Amino acid sequence: MSDPADIPFQDDERPEESIYEGERPASSDSAGTGASAAGPGAGQDSSGTAAGATPLGQLAAPEETETDVLAGQVTGPEDHEGMAALWRATMDLPHWWFIAVGEPGAESPAAAQIDGQLMLLTYTSGERARHFAVQNEMVGADEDLRAIALPPQELVESVESYQQAGIAGLMFDPHLTGYFMPCDQLEAVWGAVHDEDDPPDAAPSATSS
Numbered sequence: 038m039s040d041p042a043d044i045p046f047q048d049d050e051r052p053e054e055s056i057y058e059g060e061r062p063a064s065s066d067s068a069g070t071g072a073s074a075a076g077p078g079a080g081q082d083s084s085g086t087a088a089g090a091t092p093l094g095q096l097a098a099p100e101e102t103e104t105d106v107l108a109g110q111v112t113g114p115e116d117h118e119g120m121a122a123l124w125r126a127t128m129d130l131p132h133w134w135f136i137a138v139g140e141p142g143a144e145s146p147a148a149a150q151i152d153g154q155l156m157l158l159t160y161t162s163g164e165r166a167r168h169f170a171v172q173n174e175m176v177g178a179d180e181d182l183r184a185i186a187l188p189p190q191e192l193v194e195s196v197e198s199y200q201q202a203g204i205a206g207l208m209f210d211p212h213l214t215g216y217f218m219p220c221d222q223l224e225a226v227w228g229a230v231h232d233e234d235d236p237p238d239a240a241p242s243a244t245s246s
Contacts, residue, residue: 108214128230134160137183154205193227
């Protein structure tokens with residue numbers, strides 16, 4: 038996991054329209070998100086792992102969403118209609134979520150090397166960010182997760198800064214669907230998604246990890 042020092046927001050004040058969560062995204066115990074820490078008792082198998090939970094973090098897998106379904110339906114780089122639907126749904130989300138790294142007050146979105154390129158690890162919900170962090174032993178199932186949530190438009194408007202920091206693209210829900218958007222195509226696809234006369238049928242490929 039990378040901890041880039043010059044990712045946007047590392048030293049700058051966070052824009053007012055951003056949402057910063059210093060605590061972990063809510064679990065099912067407090068917000069009904071479907072992710073909860075499993076304790077001993079009913080619903081566990083003989084190894085002590087809750088049914089439907091991961092052995093490592095004992096968090097239930099996030100429920101399937103529209104973007105999961107659409108990503109799974111993309112047949113390849115020539116499936117412009119499928120990719121257009123996927124990116125429209127992704128960019129219509131109110132926020133994209135990121136695991137925060139760095140010192141308190143100077144956090145940055147976490148990035149990682151994937152196939153030789155530095156990717157911003159992006160999640161379609163706070164629940165999914167937390168699930169990834171627990172799965173990868175970044176936090177315990179009962180520990181807080183520092184997370185950042187940004188409106189997609191804010192990422193689009195900041196994309197040049199991310200590129201200058203060495204970010205090649207955004208990988209969405211990397212441990213679940215793992216579809217990605219190269220930074221150099223983000224603005225064009227965003228514009229196409231929001232232009233009804235020019236649908237984004239040339240959106241980049243979605244890939245599963």
